[in-house]
Amino acid sequence: MSLLPSSPARVSSASPRRPLRRAPRRGGAVAARAASDARASSDAPGRDGTSSSSDDARDDAKPRTPPRVVILGGGIQGCATAYYLSKRGIPSTIVERVSVAAAASGKAGGFLAGGWGDRVTEPLHAKSAALHEALAEELALETYRKIPTLSVAGGDGGGGSNSSNAAPPPVSWLDGDVRRAELMDDTTAQVTPMELTTRLHEEAMKMEGAETIYGEAESVALEPVENDSDSDDAKDSGERRVVGVVVKKQSSAAGVSDGEEETITLPCDVCVVAMGPWSTRASAWFGVDVPMTGVKSVSLEFPASDAVKAEPAALFCAEDRNGCHLEVYPRSTGEVYVCGCGGSEYVDEARLMPGGDLDSAEKVWTDETRVRAASDSFGQLSRSVGGRGGPARTQSCMRPCPPDARPIIGAVPGVRGAYMNCGHNCWGILWAPISGKVVSELVADGKAASADLTHFAPGRFMTAAQKRGRKMRDVNVGEQW
Numbered sequence: 001m002s003l004l005p006s007s008p009a010r011v012s013s014a015s016p017r018r019p020l021r022r023a024p025r026r027g028g029a030v031a032a033r034a035a036s037d038a039r040a041s042s043d044a045p046g047r048d049g050t051s052s053s054s055d056d057a058r059d060d061a062k063p064r065t066p067p068r069v070v071i072l073g074g075g076i077q078g079c080a081t082a083y084y085l086s087k088r089g090i091p092s093t094i095v096e097r098v099s100v101a102a103a104a105s106g107k108a109g110g111f112l113a114g115g116w117g118d119r120v121t122e123p124l125h126a127k128s129a130a131l132h133e134a135l136a137e138e139l140a141l142e143t144y145r146k147i148p149t150l151s152v153a154g155g156d157g158g159g160g161s162n163s164s165n166a167a168p169p170p171v172s173w174l175d176g177d178v179r180r181a182e183l184m185d186d187t188t189a190q191v192t193p194m195e196l197t198t199r200l201h202e203e204a205m206k207m208e209g210a211e212t213i214y215g216e217a218e219s220v221a222l223e224p225v226e227n228d229s230d231s232d233d234a235k236d237s238g239e240r241r242v243v244g245v246v247v248k249k250q251s252s253a254a255g256v257s258d259g260e261e262e263t264i265t266l267p268c269d270v271c272v273v274a275m276g277p278w279s280t281r282a283s284a285w286f287g288v289d290v291p292m293t294g295v296k297s298v299s300l301e302f303p304a305s306d307a308v309k310a311e312p313a314a315l316f317c318a319e320d321r322n323g324c325h326l327e328v329y330p331r332s333t334g335e336v337y338v339c340g341c342g343g344s345e346y347v348d349e350a351r352l353m354p355g356g357d358l359d360s361a362e363k364v365w366t367d368e369t370r371v372r373a374a375s376d377s378f379g380q381l382s383r384s385v386g387g388r389g390g391p392a393r394t395q396s397c398m399r400p401c402p403p404d405a406r407p408i409i410g411a412v413p414g415v416r417g418a419y420m421n422c423g424h425n426c427w428g429i430l431w432a433p434i435s436g437k438v439v440s441e442l443v444a445d446g447k448a449a450s451a452d453l454t455h456f457a458p459g460r461f462m463t464a465a466q467k468r469g470r471k472m473r474d475v476n477v478g479e480q481w
């Protein structure tokens with residue numbers, strides 16, 4: 001049966017792939033706890049910026065004195081950053097609180113739509129989709145594949161299947177109450193996020209000097225940068241540099257806490273914050289506002305079926321009477337992943353910060369009312385898969401969403417060696433390769449060659465008071481009054 005071509009449509013407003021409301025802002029206090037054994041870095045990274053051409057030929061070049069890099073967070077952003085750094089000859093230490101891919105990066109859909117960006121995000125979509133294809137080969141991924149996407153509307157309990165004059169659904173397992181099912185985009189792809197994240201991690205950790213430490217990053221140690229200028233004004237720029245990361249380290253190596261912990265300081269020149277929604281903690285470390293909402297959602301996995309394996313298609317479903325707007329992603333193994341279950345919870349920063357009820361990936365609980373609603377909705381659309389006894393697995397995770405729903409990627413103004421790679425909202429799996437690559441360029445070269453980061457700058461949420469007197473290297477980033 002032929003899939004009708006249509007132009008790639010933007011997702012409906014009922015989809016979680018939409019701009020989100022603004023999260024409340026908070027002021028940040030600067031934590032500057034210096035590590036005495038940290039050396040000052042002469043090759044510390046430069047500032048956020050772009051250059052006109054990409055230079056893949058240099059990917060294997062090894063800098064003479066690699067900076068000591070600590071990446072906070074073992075989700076897909078942290079692991080992609082470590083992977084691309086390793087390709088530049090720079091080993092990194094990943095600090096992960098729970099386990100690699102413990103949060104959204106192990107529980108997401110893995111849908112990849114290279115053509116769905118808006119004016120600002122289009123380059124991230126397109127470039128990262130191409131990098132995914134390359135990574136699938138480089139890492140010998142088993143779960144990456146091209147897959148068409150269908151736009152689907154259920155009959156909403158009206159009974160029967162397709163109305164008599166509608167074309168039959170393009171896949172046989174859509175055998176329930178389906179009013180419409182038509183091709184939306186035939187250039188989409190998918191990958192299972194757990195496989196990609198763990199493979200990026202494995203490859204990055206193969207490099208000599210690379211390491212994963214299981215524990216909670218508690219703060220970043222900073223010290224003032226002394227300018228060699230003669231002028232007192234220039235000397236007192238207020239610029240600081242990263243010299244270490246303070247970690248409450250677990251004694252067990254596997255990332256499973258046995259209750260024994262010790263606090264250590266890891267000396268470093270570069271720190272990359274990639275803690276998903278929990279990156280909001282960096283506000284207090286750097287004195288730069290990092291506003292973030294964690295959007296907590298349920299997802300389900302239905303047991304494998306031969307029909308799904310033989311006829312793969314991603315489905316974007318219209319909002320239904322259960323308040324679901326299902327997104328359905330068949331895995332290459334035949335299981336069916338379902339999200340878009342509706343009723344997402346908007347978790348504010350106070351709940352993400354230490355002491356908050358969702359301050360760790362381990363505490364993200366599942367709303368059973370949404371599981372029941374989504375099970376019913378999918379069972380209506382696909383009797384043979386969804387109506388066979390319910391999901392085999394249910395889980396929840398949070399997508400990290402800044403107020404403008406754009407990621408936060410780049411150098412932290414006023415803090416030499418500090419970078420952010422977080423806030424990727426509902427496109428964090430798709431955008432991980434380009435985000436990790438561009439952060440590796442910032443660290444290795446001091447400039448971003450692969451993408452223009454202007455709209456994603458970490459300093460964009462700074463208050464006027466935070467900007468006052470700030471400099472980043474020789475560039476003023478706020479008014480000097």
Ligand SMILES: Cc1cc2nc3c(=O)[nH]c(=O)nc-3n(C[C@H](O)[C@H](O)[C@H](O)COP(=O)(O)OP(=O)(O)OC[C@H]3O[C@@H](n4cnc5c(N)ncnc54)[C@H](O)[C@@H]3O)c2cc1C
Nearest residue numbers: 073075076077097105108109110111217276427428429430
């Ligand atoms: C239901 C759902 C479906 C999705 N589907 C898709 C999709 O189909 N396609 C797509 O592109 N995107 C999708 N996303 C979005 C994507 O999953 C996220 O944007 C992405 O996983 C975020 O990755 P991350 O590495 O920034 O954060 P996370 O995956 O949240 O990882 C952060 C890590 O940091 C660790 N950490 C936190 N605090 C500390 C600390 N103090 N010290 C040390 N470690 C710490 C955590 O334990 C965690 O492992 C989906 C999201 C959800 C919720």
